[in-house]
Every structure is written in C-alpha cells, then in structure tokens.
Amino acid sequence: MHKENIDGIFDQFLENTLIFSNKEVLRHSYTPDYLPHRKEQIENIASIVAPALKRETPSNILIFGKPGTGKTACVKFVGKELNEVASRKDVPCAFLYLNCEMVDTQYRVLANLVNHFGREVPMAGWPTDKVYVEFRECIEERAQAVIIVLDEIDKLVKRGGDDLLYNLSRMNADLQSAKLSIIGISNDLKFTSYLDSRTLSSLGREEIVFSPYDAEQLKDILKERAKIAFKKGVLSDGVIPLCAAFAAQEHGDARKALDLLRVSGELAEREKKGKIMEEHVKRGKEKIEIDGTMEVVKTLPAQSKIILYSVLLLNRSKKDGSSAGDVYSMYKKLCDVVGLDDLSYRRVADLISELDTLGLINAVLMSRGRYGRTREISLAVPSKTVEKAITGDERMRVLMNVSSKQHTL
C-alpha cells in the first residue's frame, strides 16, 4: 500500500510531460550532432587539426567569441569526430578537453592532463616541474598526438597561468616522438594582451572568430532542438521567434535562447497547459533573471554580501552612483552591525571589481577633477531581489533593521 503511494507521487511528474519528449536536448551540456550556421568554423577547425591523423603536428589555435556563440560545441564536435577517425584508423591520438574555469592553475591543469592518461598525480603536494616531467613521459611513451583544448583560457591567464602556456607551447621543441598542440577558447578578445609575445605568436598561429548569432540564426538553432525536445504541436507559432529575439538582444547568446525555451516549457507544463504560449516566454524571461541573481547573491561570501548591501542602501538614499569610498565607509558600519571583522580598503576594492564582473553592480571609472578619481558604483539588478537574497542569510538578518536613512553619510 505504501509502495503504491510512493509510485503515485512520481507518476504524477513522469506522466504529466505534456510538453517535453527530451528535455536534455535544451541543456548546455548537450552537444548536438548538427550545428546550424557553423559549418565554416567547423571545417576550419577540422582542417587545422587534421594533420594529427597523419602524425604531424597541428598548429595551435585560438578561438574567440562571446558566450553562447557555439565555440565549445564546435570544438567538442570536431574532437568527437577526430577521436572516431583516429580509433578507426588506429592512429595514436588524444583529444583532451579542460575547462579553465574549474581547473584554473598551472599545477591543476597539468595534474588533470596526467590523470587523464591514467597515471596518478595528487591534486596538490608535488612540485610543479615534477608534474611536467610526468606529463612528458605520458605522451612520449605512446608517441601520441595530443590536442589539448583549454576552454575559458582567459581565466587561466588572468590567474597567472601564462607560464603554463609558455611552457606547453615550447614543449613541442624537445619532444621526441609525441606531438602537442593547443586549442585555446576565450570569451575575452583582449586577453592576448596579458600574454608574453613569444607565447602569443606560437599559440595564435591560427585564429578563429565566432561572431554572435542574429535572430534568424537563433531561430534555426531553436527549431532544430525543438524538434527533439518537444512533443508535436506544443509550440505556438510566436514562441521560437520571441525566444530568438530576446536572446539576440543579449549579444546573440544561444545558451540563453535555449534556457528561455526550456523554462517557458517548464512554466507551461507546471500550469498543465498543453501548449507553450508567448506569454510563457515573457514570464520565463523574468523568472530566469530573478532566479539567476538570487542564486548568485546567495552563494556570495559574507564579506561580498555586506558590500553589496552597502551599495543597495546607498543607492536608495542617493539618485546617482556612489563613490568607492562611500561604499567602503558604509561597509565598515555594516560589518560592525553584523559583527564581522572589516577588510582593508584594498581588498574591498577587489571584491567590488568581482561584483562588477558578476554583473550585480555597475562600477564606472569617473574622474571628478579636483575631487579625485573614483569608481561610481550602482546596483545593476533589482534591489528587492538582492535584499531578499541577502536577508535570507541567517547571519545577515540584522541588516533588515538598518534603514538607509539612518546611515546616510
């Protein structure tokens, strides 16, 4: 009897998929078999990488493009094909993918690579050069052609991993039989300015740019996925164009378009509607924005939460943006209220920059002439959402009692 009950609970969710037939297709982890409007780039990458199959060294590649322009998907696609051909023809060839957002230091990248070949290297503890030696032995041993994909390579470089790139790009010279080449993927066009010129000339032998999708192209992408993702006839006509139009506004980000389509579907499903309407897309857009900021703010470290709350309070009492100095003195007061030690100005300045890159605040460098140079800081997301997310944290609850009037400067 109990069992029946439990089954019943899940049946409710499993059977009621009026909308989706395969939701996975709409997630970004999914690599599709067909990438509309990227034929040129795929062929380009493939032609550069192809020498690996003839036991020659492929040139290194740098790939640039805004988020959601299909860089990762294309590279992974080529990699998959390459691995297939290589194993069919019995050519020793390895195509390794690493995301430098997670694996963001020289040591960790190397350790990851070596572990990939089945040798054990601890994730900490060894001197770096020892890991280098290990890596070289790995690939020499099998006389492999190794293609390393470093996704979000700009993150690695900004955190001081440029040594790694230098060393890797130079390594080819003293390899006996193995071949090594690197594909770097970056969102940031200017990241090359952080690189040593020798590294750059080797790494950027080939450059490929992925331009943002326009609304028409996004429509094609969405249509392609929608075929697999949804049951027949659940999409009303305006849905895909609307998703595409919203995403086109946001720099042609295909991921956002897919997210929007998925969330719209989920909304429709939750309401037990058999059809996704344009209205679902509009609400879906709001939901994504709010959920996104909630999540980001909630996971912020305590110090950053206090800084963000300072910006919020200052924004409420002033019309224009506040200076970094204002934020800091407010921050110190709030630290006192919460009962946390305050950090140095220098440190807070860095945390402010982080909040800026997260898109939670806008920090614009302004020169006020005689009155100095400072960043004018304002909130970039709805203050209600931020307030809700921060005061949801037990430790921050006392901040609810602080009104902006009490603490104007």
Next chain:
DNA sequence: AATCCACAGGAAGCCCGGGAAC
C-alpha cells in the same frame, strides 16, 4: 600650466590549510 584630490590597481609578502615526501 601646475596642482592635487581620491582613489585605481600593481607588487611583494604573510599566513593558512591541504597534501606529499622523508
């Protein structure tokens, strides 16, 4: 033209914890 504000942001170094090796 010189001054000078209110910071920006680089460099160096400290301290800690995680982990390996001896």
Next chain:
DNA sequence: GTTCCCGGGCTTCCTGTGGATT
C-alpha cells in the same frame, strides 16, 4: 613527526592618473 610545495585570502606599501580648480 618535520619539511617541502601550492594556492587562496588578505594586508601593506606603493606608484599612477584625469581633469576641475588654482
């Protein structure tokens, strides 16, 4: 245990700077 190495968070000290005011 002691002694290494790595990397993150943080502080201290520092030099650099756009432009309104003098």
